[in-house]
Amino acid sequence: GENVEQHPSTLSVQEGDSAVIKCTYSDSASNYFPWYKQELGKRPQLIIDIRSNVGEKKDQRIAVTLNKTAKHFSLHITETQPEDSAVYFCAASFYGNNRLAFGKGNQVVVIP
């Protein structure tokens, strides 16, 4: 099946700085890559996603880049704010269908 690896596991940034989280995937047939934000004890919330026919997508302070050749994709958060503190999960569809394999998650801490 699909194997998604996510780095780093923990990231601390000063408020206002940028945060970058990287993920790699193994299944070349994967064509959908969402990023979720999860606060403690709550449901994952989709913050941005990208399909394999697009190299980059941006939504205000959040952007995702995809390198299909290298099979990795990254989440970029600019001008970080304390409310950005959460666990972020990357995911990739596998076997070319709707099933998602999740990375291990990244704890982002924004220091005021």
Add this chain to the structure above:
Amino acid sequence: GAVVSQHPSWVICKSGTSVKIECRSLDFQATTMFWYRQFPKQSLMLMATSNEGSKATYEQGVEKDKFLINHASLTLSTLTVTSAHPEDSSFYICSARDIDSNTEEQFFGPGTRLTVL
């Protein structure tokens, strides 16, 4: 936006009993729903894909007879943890896709925290 609910939000049961968790899409229809399990400080692990009107598809290592899934309508899927044991204690989360949407976004329920004593 699309809303998915789960019931109950938390449950405590004795070892050996069965627990049923409901997942409902409130304002859209879903032919496919997904069940995940999440242990503390860990990632979401896909357990099975619930298909309306047909059998669920289980991921490798997930026992079909222990985790019974029923998807009887386009808005409801249920997960029954049979003969629950303490090691089944976890956060169970469902997700659903809108059949009328042209996106692949999955909408997640709020999760059900199961504690088996």
